Amino acid sequence: MWRRIALFGGCLFLAVAVFGSIKAYSAKVKDADLSKTTPILLVHGTHGTENSFNGMISRMIATYGHSSDKVIITVKKDGTLVYDGTLSDKSKNPFIQVVFENNDAPIDQEAKWVDAVIKDIQNKYNVTQFDAIGHSNGGLALTTYAEKLADDAAPVMEKLVVIGTPFNDLDEEDNAATADFIDVANRTEALQDYIANNGKLDSKLQVLSIAGDLDDNQVSDGVVPVQSALSSRLIFANQVASYSEKIVTGSNAQHSDLHENTAVDAIIANFIY
Known part of the structure; x- marks a missing residue:
């Protein structure tokens, strides 16, 4: 026995x-060698989940045919990265969706998690360049990363799309109801910080800023003032290779619906691809 x-x-x-x-x-x-393609990194906003970009990813793959495959990387509260999905050497402009388990963390912390993801996919997939899409505060996390954490050893962020991103916060008193402005009604501390650090942006970066205008009156998407979203021009214009803006109007321009809007899909596809 x-x-x-x-x-x-x-x-x-x-x-x-x-x-x-x-x-x-x-x-x-x-797992794969992605050095000859350009992955697309997606970062959700506050309280976002893996469902935040699922629809857009599926529509983009089915409608435009320039991307194939996706992987979800969940950043656990302790910083551990959990991968769901498989990429191969044949993956074409694959989507890499970043999901924060703590989806209400400070922007600086989210930016650090973005940095950790980028370093990991560089090691795991031999990524040399990537494009990025951020909705709401996800756009802030990506901008913070681009200004404060990206370095010469990191993969190059070639294109950045920010969707309904509150660069000048949410207060309407700080943001006049107009898209035709040289400066915002009042610069918040956060916006001033982004402007102060914009000299650190990669001069070859291309940026697209999308704002939602729910009632076609240049006020807001129901959450983020149009002027706050478009205050991105004060950060990126004349600092990067190209900067452009688009305003999406109508009922589907509501803040949480912007990444479910096929008009937004088309704008992004035209820019990314």
Whole structure:
């Protein structure tokens, strides 16, 4: 009896040793080589989930045919990255969706998580360049990353799309009801910080800012004032290779619906592809 237990224990130890070594080895093997394509990184806004960009990703793949495959990277509260999905060497402009388990974290923390994801996909997939799309505060996290955390060793962010991003916060008193402005009604501390650091942006970056105008009166998308979203011009214009703006109007321009709007899909596809 004892011999059988000892034998079983020895076999179990051997199995753990073998499979443990396989797991460790597999972790070092790149899942795919994406060095010859441009992945598209997506970052949701506050309280967003993996469902935030699911619809847009599916529509973009089906409608435009310039992207294939997607992977979801969940950033756990302790910073651990969990991958769901598989990419291959044949993946074309694949979508890499970033999901924060703590989806109400400060922007600076989200930017650090974005930085961790970018470094990980550089190692895992040999990513050398990428495009990025951020909805709402996801656009702030990407902008903070671009200004404060990106370095010469990191993959190059070639194009950035910000959708309904509150660069000058949400107060209508700080944001007049007009899209035709040289400056906002009042610069918030956050906007001033973005402007102060815009000299650190990559001069080759291309930026598209999309604002929602729910009632076609240049007030807001129901959450973010149009002027706040378009105060991106004070940050990016004359600092990057190209900067453009689009205003989407109508009932589908509501803040949470912007990434479910096919007009927004088309604007992004025209810019990204």
